[in-house]
Amino acid sequence: MNISIFGLGYVGAVSLACLARDGHHVVGVDVDPAKLDLIAAGKTPVVEEGMVELMSKVVASGRARVTADALQAVRDSELSLICVGTPSAPNGSQDQSAVLRLVEQLGAAVRALERLHVFVFRSTLAPGTVEEVLVPILERASEKREGRDFHVCFQPEFLREGSSIRDYDHPPFTVVGARHPEPLARLRALFGHLPCDFHATSIRAAEAVKYSCNNFHALKITFANETARLCEALGVDPFEVMDLLCRDTQLNISRAYLRPGFAFGGSCLPKDLRATLYLAKQRDVELPMHAAILASNRVHVDHAIAKVLATGRRRVGLVGLAFKTGTDDLRESPLVLMAEQFIGKGLSLLVYDPEVHLSQLLGANRRFIEQHLPHIGSLLRGDIETVINESDVLVVGLNERRAFDALRRHVRKDQMVLDLVNVPDRASLPVAVEGLCW
Numbered sequence: 001m002n003i004s005i006f007g008l009g010y011v012g013a014v015s016l017a018c019l020a021r022d023g024h025h026v027v028g029v030d031v032d033p034a035k036l037d038l039i040a041a042g043k044t045p046v047v048e049e050g051m052v053e054l055m056s057k058v059v060a061s062g063r064a065r066v067t068a069d070a071l072q073a074v075r076d077s078e079l080s081l082i083c084v085g086t087p088s089a090p091n092g093s094q095d096q097s098a099v100l101r102l103v104e105q106l107g108a109a110v111r112a113l114e115r116l117h118v119f120v121f122r123s124t125l126a127p128g129t130v131e132e133v134l135v136p137i138l139e140r141a142s143e144k145r146e147g148r149d150f151h152v153c154f155q156p157e158f159l160r161e162g163s164s165i166r167d168y169d170h171p172p173f174t175v176v177g178a179r180h181p182e183p184l185a186r187l188r189a190l191f192g193h194l195p196c197d198f199h200a201t202s203i204r205a206a207e208a209v210k211y212s213c214n215n216f217h218a219l220k221i222t223f224a225n226e227t228a229r230l231c232e233a234l235g236v237d238p239f240e241v242m243d244l245l246c247r248d249t250q251l252n253i254s255r256a257y258l259r260p261g262f263a264f265g266g267s268c269l270p271k272d273l274r275a276t277l278y279l280a281k282q283r284d285v286e287l288p289m290h291a292a293i294l295a296s297n298r299v300h301v302d303h304a305i306a307k308v309l310a311t312g313r314r315r316v317g318l319v320g321l322a323f324k325t326g327t328d329d330l331r332e333s334p335l336v337l338m339a340e341q342f343i344g345k346g347l348s349l350l351v352y353d354p355e356v357h358l359s360q361l362l363g364a365n366r367r368f369i370e371q372h373l374p375h376i377g378s379l380l381r382g383d384i385e386t387v388i389n390e391s392d393v394l395v396v397g398l399n400e401r402r403a404f405d406a407l408r409r410h411v412r413k414d415q416m417v418l419d420l421v422n423v424p425d426r427a428s429l430p431v432a433v434e435g436l437c438w
């Protein structure tokens with residue numbers, strides 16, 4: 001394939017070298033003449049393992065070349081990879097000035113083109129940028145239509161500096177956000193041979209995935225480092241602790257707990273987090289990330305409460321009360337916190353939870369509910385139908401098929417449903433259902 005690459009930094013230079021190595025004809029474009037001169041001389045503009053040898057080979061082969069002429073580069077190619085920098089602006093926002101300037105030029109280049117061109121954005125971009133900002137510029141500058149005269153797509157780049165060539169050849173996956181089959185087909189032709197899954201998605205999701213992946217990596221590093229600081233203060237070997245933590249591939253290094261849903265609660269996570277923070281405080285160890293977890297969890301509960309209050313409905317039906325379906329443990333249940341707020345705001349509340357029987361609640365569990373919902377006895381109903389019938393807004397926090405079936409049978413069109421548990425086949429409910437964040 002004839003490919004043009006815009007921006008010859010870490011991402012662009014490695015892509016240029018690897019694509020040319022794989023037999024494609026690649027022309028690189030950069031605004032920095034020093035980078036163009038280096039590559040033209042078969043040298044690498046970035047320090048990366050294997051790049052010295054690879055760049056000299058591909059430039060000598062004639063398959064990799066450079067130019068400062070963006071228009072000509074578009075004309076000479078059928079697909080462009082856009083890899084210009086998107087650094088932080090002083091206020092923390094993404095500085096998109098390089099990509100904005102570039103797409104003006106790319107649009108102008110497309111104006112004179114007779115054939116369909118595909119633009120693949122590989123620079124990290126804030127979700128919405130391609131569709132809301134870049135496509136309108138391209139259409140205006142080219143006087144052509146995206147999806148008809150040219151295509152755009154977003155393919156996040158996952159390579160890491162220091163191991164870029166290896167990562168190029170063994171990415172964790174290929175994700176392409178596109179609105180049409182054509183750009184997907186071209187990228188499958190280009191990257192489909194790589195030993196990883198190929199996922200097609202929306203452009204916005206692809207943009208968001210890149211941010212989420214990087215944030216997750218940052219979170220993992222910080223978690224390991226905060227754990228290490230606490231271990232140091234406790235006289236525990238942090239490598240041993242983290243190594244053992246990673247050996248649990250059921251709950252720790254797995255998909256567990258990574259599906260969006262409602263806040264955590266129960267008798268373990270909140271109390272152990274609090275105890276961890278206290279241990280750290282006693283030893284003057286700062287753990288800002290750990291300290292933020294409970295606050296963030298509370299924000300999630302408040303988000304759900306705000307959604308219910310925003311409906312303006314006064315009769316709330318809470319389906320589920322325990323911190324988790326299948327248990328009667330009410331301790332630190334986020335649903336109890338919600339119920340407490342609804343009562344405090346003067347809303348009328350009915351609650352259904354098949355596992356919660358007041359007469360059977362004992363010990364700390366009983367004390368917790370008596371402290372937070374002293375009138376729980378008058379709120380609880382033994383059948384879900386009553387709760388559904390006598391409410392205007394239903395909050396579904398129970399992940400149970402029987403409850404979903406009852407909702408399907410009894411919910412009315414004039415009611416509203418807030419779904420906290422990803423009710424399966426939600427569209428089949430005969431009522432408007434809103435998710436917490438989805």
Ligand SMILES: NC(=O)c1ccc[n+]([C@@H]2O[C@H](COP(=O)([O-])OP(=O)(O)OC[C@H]3O[C@@H](n4cnc5c(N)ncnc54)[C@H](O)[C@@H]3O)[C@@H](O)[C@H]2O)c1
Nearest residue numbers: 007008009010011030031084085086098102123124157161
């Ligand atoms: N560095 C990484 O490991 C990595 C990994 C994944 C994603 N990314 C993302 O990829 C993008 C590029 O990152 P990078 O580290 O390669 O950046 P970089 O700063 O090393 O290189 C960007 C290049 O773009 C050039 N440029 C700027 N404006 C241009 C224009 N109008 N036309 C042509 N070239 C232009 C610059 O001169 C520079 O050489 C960023 O959005 C980054 O967030 C980087």
